[in-house]
Amino acid sequence: MTLRLRAQWVLPITGPPIGNGEVVVEAGRIAAVRPAPPAVPDARDLGNAILMPGLVNAHTHLDYTVMRGALEDRPFFAWVRALVACKTVLDPEDWLASATFGAAEAVAGGITTVGDCTDSGAALHAAIALGLSGVIYQEVFGIDESRTVDAIMTELRGKVERMQSDATGTALTIGISPHAPYTVRPALFRALADYARGAQLPLCIHAAESRAEQELLQAGAGPIARMFARRGIAWQAPGVSTIAYLDAQGVLGPHTLLVHGVQVTEADRALWRERGAAWAHCPKSNAKLGNGVAPLTLLAGRDDPTDCPRVGLGSDSVASNNTMDLFEEMRVAVLLQRAVQQDVGALTAREIVEMATLGGARALGMDAQAGSLEPGKRADLCAVCPGALHGVPVYDPYSTLVYTARASDVMLTMIGGEIRYDATRGNRIEDRFPHLDLRPIRRRLDVAARKIRARYPFDTEVTS
Numbered sequence: 001m002t003l004r005l006r007a008q009w010v011l012p013i014t015g016p017p018i019g020n021g022e023v024v025v026e027a028g029r030i031a032a033v034r035p036a037p038p039a040v041p042d043a044r045d046l047g048n049a050i051l052m053p054g055l056v057n058a059h060t061h062l063d064y065t066v067m068r069g070a071l072e073d074r075p076f077f078a079w080v081r082a083l084v085a086c087k088t089v090l091d092p093e094d095w096l097a098s099a100t101f102g103a104a105e106a107v108a109g110g111i112t113t114v115g116d117c118t119d120s121g122a123a124l125h126a127a128i129a130l131g132l133s134g135v136i137y138q139e140v141f142g143i144d145e146s147r148t149v150d151a152i153m154t155e156l157r158g159k160v161e162r163m164q165s166d167a168t169g170t171a172l173t174i175g176i177s178p179h180a181p182y183t184v185r186p187a188l189f190r191a192l193a194d195y196a197r198g199a200q201l202p203l204c205i206h207a208a209e210s211r212a213e214q215e216l217l218q219a220g221a222g223p224i225a226r227m228f229a230r231r232g233i234a235w236q237a238p239g240v241s242t243i244a245y246l247d248a249q250g251v252l253g254p255h256t257l258l259v260h261g262v263q264v265t266e267a268d269r270a271l272w273r274e275r276g277a278a279w280a281h282c283p284k285s286n287a288k289l290g291n292g293v294a295p296l297t298l299l300a301g302r303d304d305p306t307d308c309p310r311v312g313l314g315s316d317s318v319a320s321n322n323t324m325d326l327f328e329e330m331r332v333a334v335l336l337q338r339a340v341q342q343d344v345g346a347l348t349a350r351e352i353v354e355m356a357t358l359g360g361a362r363a364l365g366m367d368a369q370a371g372s373l374e375p376g377k378r379a380d381l382c383a384v385c386p387g388a389l390h391g392v393p394v395y396d397p398y399s400t401l402v403y404t405a406r407a408s409d410v411m412l413t414m415i416g417g418e419i420r421y422d423a424t425r426g427n428r429i430e431d432r433f434p435h436l437d438l439r440p441i442r443r444r445l446d447v448a449a450r451k452i453r454a455r456y457p458f459d460t461e462v463t464s
């Protein structure tokens with residue numbers, strides 16, 4: 001079946017914007033991207049919309065959607081501890097409702113591809129339910145010796161095999177995520193590196209996110225080190241940066257996605273470039289948790305024209321970001337870089353739109369299929385119809401997307417040629433997902449939220 005979508009602007013990303021453009025979709029793939037020929041009866045005209053590739057959210061935790069607003073205003077490590085406490089009150093049905101609601105929020109906001117880290121595994125089923133493409137990384141934890149590396153690895157292999165079987169026939173790949181240098185011990189990192197290499201699994205690691213993490217690695221000091229001492233967790237500070245430490249564990253490679261990268265240096269950059277690792281940039285989460293502003297010029301190699309940046313934009317979980325709105329994320333990314341560097345050229349609207357599409361696809365190793373409107377790629381796209389007041393007029397679609405648009409301006413999301421969200425189906429959000437009944441999911445989310453409310457505000461022993 002052939003579908004023709006027309007819009008006032010078509011944004012291929014790999015080429016200049018096309019005024020009054022058309023995207024032709026055939027058998028789930030893009031067949032043509034061009035100026036719209038004279039009207040034909042079967043074309044769908046999206047009016048004054050901007051038709052663009054689906055957004056790539058390079059770092060999410062769909063599982064944590066129900067924690068939106070539950071863990072506010074704590075220092076980074078106290079926030080981590082509160083999140084761990086909050087997780088204990090939820091059961092598998094809660095996780096599934098939470099992740100599915102989050103996947104619906106993603107698709108309604110124009111996101112078609114995710115790099116998601118899941119502990120419960122629910123995010124995989126949520127992504128399948130909404131038709132999302134991407135990489136679902138099974139998280140692994142194990143800083144103390146309470147479980148042997150062998151026991152953790154045996155359990156992980158079983159989980160990954162089940163997930164790979166469940167993902168058969170979808171556009172989802174399964175990876176593994178050793179959570180962070182302060183939640184995974186060295187022997188476990190090395191076992192995970194061997195497993196990932198042998199089974200060809202992509203890796204995702206939270207890295208160089210906070211000063212607390214840096215203090216732990218460089219000097220064995222700070223709030224994380226104090227918690228280790230209280231709990232009797234053995235720790236020898238390696239005395240090096242996070243990137244050097246991860247490299248010594250063997251986990252940096254071309255299939256490794258690093259997340260955050262606030263505390264990084266030129267020397268680190270040389271190392272991750274040599275290994276070919278990619279980054280997910282999460283500016284709102286970094287700012288809200290008081291961790292800082294990641295040096296994007298370093299992450300993206302922007303001062304080096306030979307670089308092909310493998311940096312994507314990530315919302316991180318709504319437990320730290322509160323909204324999965326990649327338009328707001330783009331806006332914050334540009335404003336923070338310009339504010340910190342005191343330079344309007346620090347990051348442009350066109351560059352951040354590329355990061356939120358093709359950059360994310362590159363970071364996840366999916367750029368042959370996603371991230372731009374090009375014939376042969378999967379028909380993953382979204383149409384953004386800037387609001388009747390705040391989105392008018394449009395002179396430059398890049399400027400409108402970054403400085404004006406909101407997730408709620410998305411009118412249509414298509415994944416693999418299937419319409420997964422269509423705002424013209426009804427005024428109520430529940431009516432806009434052709435393949436999903438959101439009502440029972442919302443009811444179950446409310447049950448999970450009541451459990452969290454009963455334990456709120458998750459005060460933990462860590463205060464700094």
Ligand SMILES: [Zn+2]
Binds near residue numbers: 060061117206
């Ligand atoms: Zn994260």
